[in-house]
Amino acid sequence: MDSEKKILAKYQSYFEKIDQEVEKALTSRVSLIEEIGGHTLLGGGKRLRPLFFILSCELCGFHDEILYRLSTIFEYIHTASLLHDDVLDNANIRRKKPSANHLWGNHAAVLEGDFLYSKSFCVAVEAGNVSFLKLITDTTTQMAEGQILELLHTNDWNMNRDTYLDIINAKTAVLISAACAAGGILSSADPKEIEALQKFGHLMGMAFQIMDDLLDYTSDQAVFGKPVGKDIREGKITLPLIYALEGMSDEEKKLIQELFEQREPSNEEYQDLIDLVRRNGVLQKVQTDAQKYVDEAALCLDGFPDSPARENFLELNRFIIERHY
Template identity: 35%
Template sequence: MGVVINLEEEKKDKGKEALTNLLELVQNDLDKVNQTIMQKMQSPVALIPQLAGHLIASGGKRLRPMLTLASSRLCGYEGDRHIQLATCVEFIHSATLLHDDVVDKSELRRGEDTANAIWGNKASVLVGDFLFSRSFELMTEDGSLEVLKILSNASSIIAEGEVMQLVTANDTDTTEEAYMEVICAKTAALFAAACEIGGVISERPKSECDALMSYGKNLGIIFQLIDDVLDYSAEQKTLGKTIGDDFLEGKITLPIVLAFRRGTDEEREFWKRTMEDLDQKDGDLEHAIELMNKYDALTDTIERARHYSKIAQDALAIFPDNEYRKSLIGILDFCINRAY
């Protein structure tokens, strides 16, 4: 009797295995990062560690700091600067999440109430500012002007990306190029910086630092592309999110861009009504997903992600074929396979 293999489950398992492998490689370092996070987010103002701790302890994978740890080890780093810098990366990420949830009026993150849903917008924004400030303290404590330049530049680019996204919100004329510019800034910049600093503190040649930056940037693009697909996927339920949040907010992502460009005049009017005017009725979300499937907008977004995965993998070819390189390549599969 033949054996039927569930390809989607196989892809999920492969992705989970890749994440597990990376975690095992950096577990000792990551434990130190988690200890440092707890120490550095303390404040005599009780609400700050309370609110920050709620976000940081809410089940995130710590992917970005793990990239700093793995990149450092890939380059043969044997010191301990990567611990504090990985903490810095996590603080920058956490600060952007707090601000994003306020801007997006989100009430759930990873299946838990958002900080702004519990403590309100003002407290969330101010604690986000605290985490940004603490991250800069950690950068200056490290003492490297090059590291400071990389991480501070990433922070400003992230802010620019958020503003760009605000400008393109509800605009169905947004091009794929404009969309890519937004996600390169708001998501990929921190992935790139998290990886690049591993090479910098290891005092590796510029070619290797640039390769790590390229890997991180393309991984960040993949991560956001798949996030945009997941927003219209039943998989969201397992992630503790509701389906179609981007649609309800009128957020223009690549699946929307592709479906709009490929649609008829009548279908474009639907997108303008629902995304620009936010005039949404019962059944509109389901119709939007139907149109995305009709024009392969979701599957083509995943294919775009596969393209960037190849670029990221090529970037790592300059490094020795060791367990760290294999694990970082595996994370590319993890990010893409989240879509299944």
């Protein structure tokens, strides 16, 4: 835990500048928008997506004064998706605090998310780069598709690994991939470099979400910032549970499925299922999957010369697999 904080502390100067721009751009004539935005945007979050964007710009030589303002796009989009997610999941906790929908209701939370999506497009236009704007719009479209795809597979006990990977690619990896590719696009880098950065971000994003889903079974709320076991309580069938189900007999799977479909399970029954997932090497198998993505991501940067930005990217790529929150 201390080593993780030490790694992120290295980027404190980046985070401070990002926060300044986030707060500066979060203005509206409607006070409730600023109130909810202040609670959700300025009250936590690792700011990794804006950081990935800035590092990609540094790696490709884009040092325009608008750099940090553009970085807020990725935090706005990420936060908007969380606001909508929390409404869909009826969540009460986000980033160790009461969620926006819990405090202000679902209607206000959804509209705040809409505002942040719109704000991200307004800022993106300021770059004056059609390719960059297309990247942002394509990304948000895929993220919306990912949210709907996840909704379609809620409580789908027959969901397989391929469908799971499709969902996390659309919901999580595409935004990290876009943040990493954006620096190459804005600096008019070689298409092969842009492709390498996009792939690097995709692989890192896949590892990030797999680890997030793993932590849902292994961390605790004080560290993780949200209740452990949250996914299964919301009917989300993630990779740890998929692997656990694969190791069960048809009879065992049928009993569990009937239990969760017929009524609301007790806390003890939820805990029994979580304990079941924690057994038989399932978590190690999930960790191995995430490690493969991280290892493959690192290879994507082989074509870039040594530089502080490249080393920072590789360090953060390793952080993805080592984090506990």
